[in-house]
Amino acid sequence: MAASGGIKNKFLTWLRISNKPVVKVYRGYVQQEKAVLFGHVLRLSPLPRKKYRKNFWVNTFALLRLFITRPVQGATVKVKGIQQDVRYVTEKDGFFRLEWTPEKPFPPGWHPVEVDLITDYLGPDKPVATGEGAVYRSHPTQYGLVSDIDDTFLISHSANLRKRLRVLLTENAYSRDPFEGVVRHYQLLARAGTMPEAPNPFFYVSSSEWNLYDYILTFCEKNQLPDGVYLLSQIKRFREIWKTGQNKHVTKFARIVRILEAFPDMKFVLLGDDTQEDPNIYTSLVSHFPQQIRCVYLRRVHKNNEARTQVFVDQITAAGVPCCYFTHSAEAIRHSERIGLVEATGSKNSESR
Structure with a gap:
């Protein structure tokens, strides 16, 4: 079993596919003082592309990799570094949506946010994985x-x-x-x-x-x-x-x-x-x-x-x-x-x- 797992891991590494838990965090926004942020928890996910070439096979493979995913249902995620205990249990497709009101209102612009994947076994202070994203507060424009x-x-x-x-x-x-x-x-x-x-x-x-x-x-x-x-x-x-x-x-x-x-x-x-x-x-x-x-x-x-x-x-x-x-x-x-x-x-x- 260990040898089989090793071969699988080497194959996934060659494909540039991660088989470790990943918190994929997207860009969110601030609405009427409330921050909204979303993302996915994935057990299988493609690693970021590093090179871009005009090659049919390279581009085809790179695109196909984006669909090699395994979402995690029922995982608990938490906003990192804030006093509020803001959590969400992922949906069937691994999706989460976090909402909270910051202690200090965000000024206009982009603000980095981290999201932890936590378990009851390790507790909230020892996340299994952490993802980085950002929320945007718009300027008071028309x-x-x-x-x-x-x-x-x-x-x-x-x-x-x-x-x-x-x-x-x-x-x-x-x-x-x-x-x-x-x-x-x-x-x-x-x-x-x-x-x-x-x-x-x-x-x-x-x-x-x-x-x-x-x-x-x-x-x-x-x-x-x-x-x-x-x-x-x-x-x-x-x-x-x-x-x-x-x-x-x-x-x-x-x-x-x-x-x-x-x-x-x-x-x-x-x-x-x-x-x-x-x-x-x-x-x-x-x-x-x-x-x-x-x-x-x-x-x-x-x-x-x-x-x-x-x-x-x-x-x-x-x-x-x-x-x-x-x-x-x-x-x-x-x-x-x-x-x-x-x-x-x-x-x-x-x-x-």
Whole structure:
């Protein structure tokens, strides 16, 4: 048995897979003085990627590794280093959500947080594993931004499973591209009605799985997209990889609702595309939160969905919320300037990244 275990451990090491308990902590946020942080406890998980090469087999293997996971249900996690005993018992998929009110309110900006995996046997002072994350307290700005990811700023072919898998398997976070002009638009939105040192908060809400968190984060950092909080979908196991991006979209609606309710005094800009259910979801959000939605942007990607999407666009504008259904980001930028959301910058270089 020991020899078998040794061979298994060596094989997993060669695959760069950890078979030790891991607390994966994501970015959280502060809502009305309450900190919210989430993550997963995993018994099997991929180690971070160190090198990026334009090699089909390397990229394919690196992507497949992201789905080699084994979530831990019923594990107890605790926020480290605070007086309150803030705990959570992980759900079936290993997910946890921690909420607490800091003794001293967090000032605006990012704040590191650690989460311990604890057991009754060892006690809270001897964690089995510790994960590092961060919570963001937004500046008191006028606007918040909620953006989809796939085919909104990251070219993904979400409407075609074969093409989506091909891109995921053959490219990497450094080799993939955003749509032309989209980074400029997002950077302008981050400064809309505020100053560079107090940017508007971004919430990236996607049907992509938590498996792709590091992949997406690396892509956004590499392309200088505004920093933000990521709210992704339920983690998937290796056997479910062919279902990537095909989550139930009702959960996406619920995640955005939580954001809007967390920041009731903030107006939001919604950014999505026409490949899946963004037009339907955003129309529903406008009907439920008409006073909180400043405007809606929908990228025109899937020709077969244009007529259906236009129906939703008409409903949004009829509710009194500006909506831009665009093909190129330069159109979206001009719309943002026209409605006074961002300062006019002129058309020069409007399609630059």
